[in-house]
Amino acid sequence: MRTPIKLSVIVPFYNEQDSIGALHAAIVDAVAPLQIPFEMVFVDDGSKDQTLARAVELARQDHRIRVVKFRRNYGQTAAMAAGIEYAHGEVLVTMDGDLQNDPADIEQFLHKIDAGYDVVVGWRHDRQDKLVSRKVPSVIANWLIGKVTGIPIKDNGCSLKAYRASVIKNIPLYSEMHRFIPAMASIAGTRIAEVKVRHHARRFGNSKYGLSRIYKVLLDLMVIKTLASFAARPLLWFAFLALPLFLIGTGALTYALTMSLVYHAATSLPIAGSGVIFLTSAFILFCSGALGELVYNLSGMREHDFARLTQRVDTRTAAAETAAR
Amino acid sequence: MTERDAQVQLSVIIPVGKRYSHVRELYGEYVLGLESVRLTREFIFVLDGPHPQVLAQLEQLISEGTANIMVVCLSRPFGESTALMAGLERATGEFILTLPAYHQIDGRDVAKLLAPLDSDDVAIGWRWPRSGGFLEKARRAVFHGLVAWVTGMRLHDLGCGARAMRRRVLEELSLYGDQHRLLAVLADRKGFRVTEVALRQSDRDRFEGVYRPREYAHLVLDVFTVFFLVRFTKKPLRFFGMIGATMCGVGALVVLYLVFGRLAFNQSLADRPALLLSSLLVVLGLQLFALGLLAELIIFTQARHLKDYQAAEIIEYPRSSDQQHSHESRTAAVS
Numbered sequence: 066m067r068t069p070i071k072l073s074v075i076v077p078f079y080n081e082q083d084s085i086g087a088l089h090a091a092i093v094d095a096v097a098p099l100q101i102p103f104e105m106v107f108v109d110d111g112s113k114d115q116t117l118a119r120a121v122e123l124a125r126q127d128h129r130i131r132v133v134k135f136r137r138n139y140g141q142t143a144a145m146a147a148g149i150e151y152a153h154g155e156v157l158v159t160m161d162g163d164l165q166n167d168p169a170d171i172e173q174f175l176h177k178i179d180a181g182y183d184v185v186v187g188w189r190h191d192r193q194d195k196l197v198s199r200k201v202p203s204v205i206a207n208w209l210i211g212k213v214t215g216i217p218i219k220d221n222g223c224s225l226k227a228y229r230a231s232v233i234k235n236i237p238l239y240s241e242m243h244r245f246i247p248a249m250a251s252i253a254g255t256r257i258a259e260v261k262v263r264h265h266a267r268r269f270g271n272s273k274y275g276l277s278r279i280y281k282v283l284l285d286l287m288v289i290k291t292l293a294s295f296a297a298r299p300l301l302w303f304a305f306l307a308l309p310l311f312l313i314g315t316g317a318l319t320y321a322l323t324m325s326l327v328y329h330a331a332t333s334l335p336i337a338g339s340g341v342i343f344l345t346s347a348f349i350l351f352c353s354g355a356l357g358e359l360v361y362n363l364s365g366m367r368e369h370d371f372a373r374l375t376q377r378v379d380t381r382t383a384a385a386e387t388a389a390r
Numbered sequence: 391m392t393e394r395d396a397q398v399q400l401s402v403i404i405p406v407g408k409r410y411s412h413v414r415e416l417y418g419e420y421v422l423g424l425e426s427v428r429l430t431r432e433f434i435f436v437l438d439g440p441h442p443q444v445l446a447q448l449e450q451l452i453s454e455g456t457a458n459i460m461v462v463c464l465s466r467p468f469g470e471s472t473a474l475m476a477g478l479e480r481a482t483g484e485f486i487l488t489l490p491a492y493h494q495i496d497g498r499d500v501a502k503l504l505a506p507l508d509s510d511d512v513a514i515g516w517r518w519p520r521s522g523g524f525l526e527k528a529r530r531a532v533f534h535g536l537v538a539w540v541t542g543m544r545l546h547d548l549g550c551g552a553r554a555m556r557r558r559v560l561e562e563l564s565l566y567g568d569q570h571r572l573l574a575v576l577a578d579r580k581g582f583r584v585t586e587v588a589l590r591q592s593d594r595d596r597f598e599g600v601y602r603p604r605e606y607a608h609l610v611l612d613v614f615t616v617f618f619l620v621r622f623t624k625k626p627l628r629f630f631g632m633i634g635a636t637m638c639g640v641g642a643l644v645v646l647y648l649v650f651g652r653l654a655f656n657q658s659l660a661d662r663p664a665l666l667l668s669s670l671l672v673v674l675g676l677q678l679f680a681l682g683l684l685a686e687l688i689i690f691t692q693a694r695h696l697k698d699y700q701a702a703e704i705i706e707y708p709r710s711s712d713q714q715h716s717h718e719s720r721t722a723a724v725s
Contacts, residue, residue, distance in 0.1 A: 111581075121705055132705040136581030143699035151704060237693030239624055284631050288686050299687055306680055310673065335662055339669040346673040353680050357687055364691030 072096065072103040072175065073154030073230070077144030078162035082115040088164055089123050089130070095168035099175070105130045106148045107162075111138035141224075146238045154230060161224040167263040174227035174260065183232045183255035183375055186218055186247055187225035187262035194266075206244075206282060213286045214248040214293065218259060221247065225262050232374045244282070245289050252293050253371040297368045299357025307350035314343030398458070400429040400504070401481030401557075403488045405473035407438045410491040411594070414447050417459075419497030420489060427501050429485065432458040436477045439467035470551075471565035478560050486560055490551030493594035503554040503587050511559050511582035514545070514574045515552030517595070518588040529609075536613045541575050541620050545586065548572065548612070552589060555582075562700075568612065575616050581700045624689060624698055630682025638675025644668035 074092050096103050109117045124130040133147050156178050160166040177185040211217040221244055236250055247257055295302045317340030325332040448461050462476050506513045538544050548571045559582050578584045622629040645668045651657040
């Protein structure tokens with residue numbers, strides 16, 4: 066068998082016919098001196114220009130390239146996920162196809178992974194983008210994501226990231242999760258490091274990702290937050306949701322009953338009715354929680370599977386203990 | 391079985407549901423229409439429920455020595471999608487052509503459907519020019535307009551049963567319920583290239599009578615299905631959360647207004663039905679939100695089976711060890 070591949074560089078391309086050749090050269094220049102077996106996974110995200118043809122041409126010349134072809138444009142998350150799926154390396158590095166990331170930074174990512182981190186995130190500390198349309202929303206979004214998920218990463222949007230393959234391949238990535246990969250990865254208790262990376266202004270083509278609508282980010286954040294903390298305990302989620310309703314409902318009912326029983330006033334229909342509505346709803350929410358438990362139970366997904374991905378077993382101590390006995 | 395073998399290239403599946411014509415005549419028409427096509431073919435009739443007359447006609451056809459006909463009988467009506475899948479299970483061809491069991495399109499045009507399959511994966515028939523009164527035309531325009539609005543696909547005739555596709559398409563879609571009508575949309579979502587082909591309408595495709603409310607309900611449900619499938623399958627909370635948050639917000643505002651009235655102007659809460667309405671809104675909003683969360687949990691736990699991309703091909707050139715194949719890319723059809 067061939068030597069195991071240490072590093073896979075994953076690059077999604079969408080209409081980047083001018084960049085792909087230069088990027089390939091830059092990656093090879095940056096990684097070849099490191100003297101490790103590596104490969105490149107180029108994902109063509111349904112480009113309409115010559116990107117695919119050029120990628121295949123490159124692959125013909127350089128056998129370290131694998132090209133994953135999509136039938137149509139699926140978006141960046143899907144392209145990254147496909148790249149991750151079809152990469153064989155121990156360490157996976159993802160980067161943008163538009164030359165804004167510098168492959169020369171890959172080396173420091175590798176050092177961090179070797180130092181024991183599972184996920185290394187790039188931080189474009191000297192960002193070469195327009196201030197108002199790109200930088201300001203990004204700062205706000207990153208602050209928000211950090212606050213909600215509890216993982217203070219300064220730059221979630223930087224595509225240049227490195228992962229330990231055994232960890233990232235087992236974390237569900239879907240929809241538009243590429244903004245939140247570190248947060249998703251934290252479900253498995255990953256050790257996350259951040260390194261400063263160089264960032265270049267765009268040389269070719271146009272930027273594809275503009276301002277995104279804020280409510281989407283907010284809802285996505287809420288999903289990740291709840292999933293990360295409660296996925297294994299749905300009954301708890303729903304109990305939290307149900308509790309205020311239960312309290313209001315009981316309060317309203319008690320009030321209505323006291324009024325009619327103790328003070329012999331006429332029973333107030335709206336108040337008693339509201340109480341009943343709230344109580345019923347609390348009950349249904351609780352039942353939804355039970356349904357959630359069922360879903361989780363049947364899914365075959367287990368928390369300890371995630372824990373196993375990142376756990377470390379200190380065998381020396383274990384051996385010493387047996388010897389001591 | 392007779393000489394049905396792996397040489398079949400084109401499988402024609404005809405699901406026979408509630409509406410059907412004289413199948414012998416229809417078969418003859420289709421065979422004539424397919425004469426120009428240079429593909430070895432088989433016909434698979436799927437009887438969706440007991441249709442003794444049709445079965446008798448087909449048996450007669452078979453006993454007369456017509457080759458490459460197969461009849462699959464389903465024990466009860468399961469619906470067209472299931473019938474198609476049952477037919478697919480028996481089909482051996484690389485290309486699948488589904489045809490209506492009644493005179494819907496002009497049989498002479500059937501071959502037109504197969505032409506685009508060189509470059510596209512799915513070709514959907516479209517009856518044109520089409521008969522029908524003003525009301526029916528308006529109804530169709532509204533329906534297809536809605537579909538176009540939701541999916542961004544400008545389709546003209548989802549009701550046409552004539553569709554040609556590569557085998558892989560139908561295998562990957564695994565249709566159920568009423569999805570056969572949405573085949574074009576679903577295939578497009580999976581990343582297949584879909585095209586529409588105008589076919590002449592059969593003179594006998596006349597609809598007599600009035601559409602019942604049920605038919606309209608079907609159309610509306612179709613649009614809803616497309617809407618959910620296209621927009622929200624991967625992001626349920628975006629949908630449920632949006633509606634839920636709006637309801638909850640409106641309800642909370644009304645409650646606040648009532649409480650304010652009670653505290654500031656001493657208006658009694660006890661005889662205000664608005665309180666009931668607002669608490670209903672709050673509660674309903676929360677319930678919807680909870681449903682969204684539950685849906686997210688399902689997606690999250692099943693994410694590994696719900697890949698949202700299809701790799702059409704993996705292209706890589708072998709390393710130096712097997713240089714002799716270096717001019718052939720490895721092609722993997724990834725499911």
